[in-house]
Amino acid sequence: MNLEEALYKYFGYTSFRPGQREIIESVLKGSHTLGMLPTGTGKSLCYQLPSYLMSKPALIVSPLLSLMQDQAEHLKVMGEKSVLALNSFLSIAERRRGLEELHKYRFIFVSPEMLSIDHVLAAIQRLDIGLFVIDEAHCISQWGYDFRPDYLRLGEVRKKLNCPLTLALTATASEEVRLDIISKLGLEHVEQVISSVDRANIALSIEICQSHQEKQDRLLEMARELDGSGIIYFSSKKAAESAAAFLQESGIPNVEFYHGGMESEQRMLIQQQFIIGQVRIICATSAFGMGINKQDVRFVIHFHLPSSMESYLQEIGRAGRDGKQSIAVLLYCAGDEGLPALLMEQELPTDVQIESVLAYLALNKVDLDRIPKNVHEIIYGQYSLSETQWRFMNFFISSNRTNLSMAEIIEAMKHYVKERIAYKNKQLQGFLKWLTANSCRREGVLLHFGEKEAITRPKFCCDRCGLGEGLFSSISELADRTPIKLTYEGWRQDLENILVKKREQKHEE
DNA sequence: CGGGTCGCACCTAAGTGCGACCCGGTGCTTTAGT
Numbered sequence: 001m002n003l004e005e006a007l008y009k010y011f012g013y014t015s016f017r018p019g020q021r022e023i024i025e026s027v028l029k030g031s032h033t034l035g036m037l038p039t040g041t042g043k044s045l046c047y048q049l050p051s052y053l054m055s056k057p058a059l060i061v062s063p064l065l066s067l068m069q070d071q072a073e074h075l076k077v078m079g080e081k082s083v084l085a086l087n088s089f090l091s092i093a094e095r096r097r098g099l100e101e102l103h104k105y106r107f108i109f110v111s112p113e114m115l116s117i118d119h120v121l122a123a124i125q126r127l128d129i130g131l132f133v134i135d136e137a138h139c140i141s142q143w144g145y146d147f148r149p150d151y152l153r154l155g156e157v158r159k160k161l162n163c164p165l166t167l168a169l170t171a172t173a174s175e176e177v178r179l180d181i182i183s184k185l186g187l188e189h190v191e192q193v194i195s196s197v198d199r200a201n202i203a204l205s206i207e208i209c210q211s212h213q214e215k216q217d218r219l220l221e222m223a224r225e226l227d228g229s230g231i232i233y234f235s236s237k238k239a240a241e242s243a244a245a246f247l248q249e250s251g252i253p254n255v256e257f258y259h260g261g262m263e264s265e266q267r268m269l270i271q272q273q274f275i276i277g278q279v280r281i282i283c284a285t286s287a288f289g290m291g292i293n294k295q296d297v298r299f300v301i302h303f304h305l306p307s308s309m310e311s312y313l314q315e316i317g318r319a320g321r322d323g324k325q326s327i328a329v330l331l332y333c334a335g336d337e338g339l340p341a342l343l344m345e346q347e348l349p350t351d352v353q354i355e356s357v358l359a360y361l362a363l364n365k366v367d368l369d370r371i372p373k374n375v376h377e378i379i380y381g382q383y384s385l386s387e388t389q390w391r392f393m394n395f396f397i398s399s400n401r402t403n404l405s406m407a408e409i410i411e412a413m414k415h416y417v418k419e420r421i422a423y424k425n426k427q428l429q430g431f432l433k434w435l436t437a438n439s440c441r442r443e444g445v446l447l448h449f450g451e452k453e454a455i456t457r458p459k460f461c462c463d464r465c466g467l468g469e470g471l472f473s474s475i476s477e478l479a480d481r482t483p484i485k486l487t488y489e490g491w492r493q494d495l496e497n498i499l500v501k502k503r504e505q506k507h508e509e
Numbered sequence: 510c511g512g513g514t515c516g517c518a519c520c521t522a523a524g525t526g527c528g529a530c531c532c533g534g535t536g537c538t539t540t541a542g543t
Binding site: 063065087088095096111112113116117119142147148150212235236238239242259260261285286287335336337338339340341342344346347388391 | 512513532533535537539540
């Protein structure tokens with residue numbers, strides 16, 4: 001059976017999309033593979049098909065619970081029964097049974113945090129893993145160093161699993177990030193299948209505004225002028241909420257907001273409503289996006305500044321997956337870089353916090369494997385660390401305490417934090433440089449991702465090349481005014497089931 | 510850093526203008542032992 005036949009047999013498709021075949025062939029050859037495919041072009045098929053052909057289970061590391069649930073659900077809808085999403089949605093009993101019966105599953109989804117729990121890893125070690133998949137692998141680089149340190153442990157986890165065949169998948173990774181992924185996973189002899197990050201159907205536009213007010217006016221103008229679905233990105237939850245209210249009050253229908261501070265049920269609901277077209281515009285923070293499988297997003301507007309080229313590309317990449325004309329507009333006002341700069345600094349502890357917390361831990365001989373509740377209270381209260389700051393410190397201490405003294409750890413940590421903040425600032429500065437440069441935007445983006453070949457400029461390229469007339473109207477003409485089609489009829493029932501289950505769980509507690 | 514909110518002064522009544530103060534993104538996990 002050749003690959004096409006297998007594709008037809010298992011998925012009912014007759015041909016591969018660009019890049020899929022190369023990735024699958026590389027994996028089947030037994031090469032560790034880093035696959036970069038544009039979002040929405042079927043990354044999951046790249047591990048599913050090999051898993052069937054190898055007749056061995058795949059372990060898939062996924063960054064978001066909703067993403068796991070989605071993919072697991074999708075597999076089940078296609079008739080695959082042996083799927084397990086090993087996460088906190090499971091009750092204690094379900095989880096225990098899942099771990100006992102792991103060998104019965106073909107697709108096991110798991111978060112990096114789960115893999116850091118000893119008894120979970122022990123259960124997985126007993127399996128004969130055919131393929132170790134890291135979905136959205138740029139998260140290693142983007143989150144591992146501070147926000148979600150368990151991402152940096154994946155290399156260690158992989159070793160403990162006896163270095164199984166590994167496939168790292170992502171949509172946006174610069175050369176630097178790709179090398180980082182490879183080194184953090186401890187991969188040797190990696191085959192890279194890289195597709196261009198260029199999205200010719202997305203016009204790039206940057207508009208300089210003089211004030212917040214001007215931005216807001218412009219936002220309203222665009223919301224009125226542009227038909228079709230759109231996402232507007234903000235750097236704060238409050239701003240996202242108030243902009244949604246402002247647009248609604250200004251007579252724009254079907255606008256909602258979305259951010260990480262909302263109840264998860266609410267988030268799922270809004271997301272689904274957006275996907276099926278009941279909500280037209282979402283005012284969101286960076287929480288919105290990963291795993292949003294919507295083909296016809298026509299515009300992405302940045303009201304605030306993203307913190308790097310990577311984030312920018314990821315966010316605008318949610319537009320125009322159907323290949324039709326779309327636009328990405330960034331509204332910039334001098335001084336906008338203050339907020340992202342501040343956020344990235346706040347994520348990590350200050351020198352004073354590092355010194356005082358470590359001194360406190362040493363003085364009280366705190367056992368880091370069993371931290372008493374009152375110690376946490378002191379760390380969060382007296383030393384006012386955020387959860388993120390403390391998790392980072394805890395991770396840093398536990399990975400260095402066997403070979404460094406307390407004094408050395410303090411110095412090393414201060415150094416690490418300084419370097420990390422400098423690195424992130426460099427990324428922000430790089431992005432600002434692109435923003436203020438006079439050259440073609442598209443060219444700048446591609447250069448950042450190491451694509452040095454001459455580019456072909458589409459009709460609507462960017463504001464530097466000149467967008468001319470007719471862009472907005474040609475986008476608006478695409479708006480689908482036919483009644484809403486449900487792509488997946490069962491979503492409301494799924495949501496209802498999850499809500500019922502959550503209520504039951506709360507009731508038990 | 511910048512925007513939003515609050516309270517106060519104004520000095521005469523209802524609304525404005527100013528300074529002080531506060532706050533800001535991304536997500537996973539709650540399981541240990543006879």
